[in-house]
Structure formats: structure tokens, C-alpha cells
Amino acid sequence: MHPELAPRQADCLLFDWDGTLVDTQHANYQAMAGALAEEAVELEQEWFDAHTGLSSGDAIKTLAEERDLRLSRPVEEIVARRDELFLEKAHTVRPHTEVLKVVNAMRRQVPMAVASGGSRRIIEVTLRDQPFRDFFDAFVTRDDVKCGKPAPDIFLRAAEVVGAEPARCTVYEDSDEGIAAAHAAGMTVIDVRPFTGRPRP
Incomplete structure (x- = not known):
């Protein structure tokens, strides 16, 4: 995996879905x-x-x-x-290669969860065609919380589900709203945009 995407001293990894794990x-x-x-x-x-x-x-x-x-x-x-x-x-959606490398490398090393502002149904259907479909310990979506990003609710809920302290979680994100949500949750955040081809605004 790219050194800038490597998590450091994290007890849990939380991944946004759209634009981070997969190119939707x-x-x-x-x-x-x-x-x-x-x-x-x-x-x-x-x-x-x-x-x-x-x-x-x-x-x-x-x-x-x-x-x-x-x-x-x-x-x-x-x-x-x-x-x-x-x-x-x-069925046409594919994973982002560099983020997939992180998922593959960290599988079974620390708990990993998807924490997405998207719909659970959409994620579950899209997941069927992904090479990492069995790699995650939890999926938390917009359906599970009161407020979506940039509120911290999704990330805090994901940390709770996997039993991790928020301050020990690293979040992978591709949007300003998601990054703000991760910071509001007190988590470390890695902006994947330089590695997915999506420019920062």
C-alpha cells in the first residue's frame, strides 16, 4: 500500500463507501x-x-x-x-485500487467497518460484486443514525459497533463533509482523493 495511506497506531479502520472504497x-x-x-x-x-x-x-x-x-x-x-x-x-462499480490495497493489507489486523452516508440497500447490492465483500466487521449507513455527514454520528456509531475508542480510529474519506465528520468524531482521517483521481475542490 502507499505509505501515505498506511494507518498509524489505529485500533480500528473506518472506510467511507462512495468515492473511497468504490468508484461510484x-x-x-x-x-x-x-x-x-x-x-x-x-x-x-x-x-x-x-x-x-x-x-x-x-x-x-x-x-x-x-x-x-x-x-x-x-x-x-x-x-x-x-x-x-x-x-x-x-454491477459496473469497481473498487479504488489504492484503497483496496489498504483493505487487503489490514484484513484481520484490526477491526474494519464501512461508515457511509449512503443507503444500506445500495451498499449491500453493490457489495456483491466487490473483491472485499467478506472483509468488514460492520456496516453503518445513513439509515442507522439521525444525522448524516458532516455530523459525526455515522463514525461514532461505527466505532461503537466494533468496540473501538473514537480517538483510536482512522477514517478513510474522499469528501470535505466526510473529513469534517471524522474530525468532529475526534478521529484521525486520511484524505484518499490524491490516490483515487478525484481532485480536492
């Missing part, structure tokens, strides 16, 4: 743009890329507030439609 950027954008197109809303790639740390629901709410949109359906229904569109492409 294109599939996620297509799904969100497709769901919003049904509302006659055009979603620009640039806007989507700048807000990938938000859950789908929070992203739609943010977009609606920014543009003063009147949506014809509840946000929950638009998210459900986005999920349907994503699942049609879930």
Missing part, C-alpha cells in the same frame, strides 16, 4: 441526474461533484433550497427513484 461517481451522478430530470431539473456534473459528501436526500434538499425549486414529489420518493436507477448499474 459516474453511476451516482447518472442516477441522481435521471431522477431529477423527471422533475424537469437539470443537475450539472460540477454541482454534483462538489456535494458528494451529502446523502442523496440532503443533496436534493440543498439543491432545492439553492434554486428555490418546487418539486412534484417528496424528497424520499425522488431518492427511491435515484436508488432504482443506480441499482441498474451497480
Whole structure:
């Protein structure tokens, strides 16, 4: 694994899902743009890329507030439609190579969990085609907590599930919101963007 991605003195590793463990950027954008197109809303790639740390629901709410949109359906229904569109492409998603090296190297060395602002159902379906599908001790998603990133809830819950002290956890993230959440949880964080091809904003 790359030296800058190596965890140091961590009792637990927590991995974000979208953009960190797996390259879902294109599939996620297509799904969100497709769901919003049904509302006659055009979603620009640039806007989507700048807000990938938000859950789908929070992203739609943010977009609606920014543009003063009147949506014809509840946000929950638009998210459900986005999920349907994503699942049609879930089998095309591949892991990020450099982060996969960390997972492979640290397997069975320390507890590892996925801590994602995404949907559990989406992750479970996408996981079926991943080479690391049996490597994690826990999966914590937006469905398991009250507040998504940048609140620390997801990371704190993941640490609790695997029995680790937050201060002894290292988080792998690819978004400003996720990094803020990890810091708010009192955890060490490694920004994977230099190793996944996604530029920092």
C-alpha cells in the first residue's frame, strides 16, 4: 500500500463507501441526474461533484433550497427513484485500487467497518460484486443514525459497533463533509482523493 495511506497506531479502520472504497461517481451522478430530470431539473456534473459528501436526500434538499425549486414529489420518493436507477448499474462499480490495497493489507489486523452516508440497500447490492465483500466487521449507513455527514454520528456509531475508542480510529474519506465528520468524531482521517483521481475542490 502507499505509505501515505498506511494507518498509524489505529485500533480500528473506518472506510467511507462512495468515492473511497468504490468508484461510484459516474453511476451516482447518472442516477441522481435521471431522477431529477423527471422533475424537469437539470443537475450539472460540477454541482454534483462538489456535494458528494451529502446523502442523496440532503443533496436534493440543498439543491432545492439553492434554486428555490418546487418539486412534484417528496424528497424520499425522488431518492427511491435515484436508488432504482443506480441499482441498474451497480454491477459496473469497481473498487479504488489504492484503497483496496489498504483493505487487503489490514484484513484481520484490526477491526474494519464501512461508515457511509449512503443507503444500506445500495451498499449491500453493490457489495456483491466487490473483491472485499467478506472483509468488514460492520456496516453503518445513513439509515442507522439521525444525522448524516458532516455530523459525526455515522463514525461514532461505527466505532461503537466494533468496540473501538473514537480517538483510536482512522477514517478513510474522499469528501470535505466526510473529513469534517471524522474530525468532529475526534478521529484521525486520511484524505484518499490524491490516490483515487478525484481532485480536492
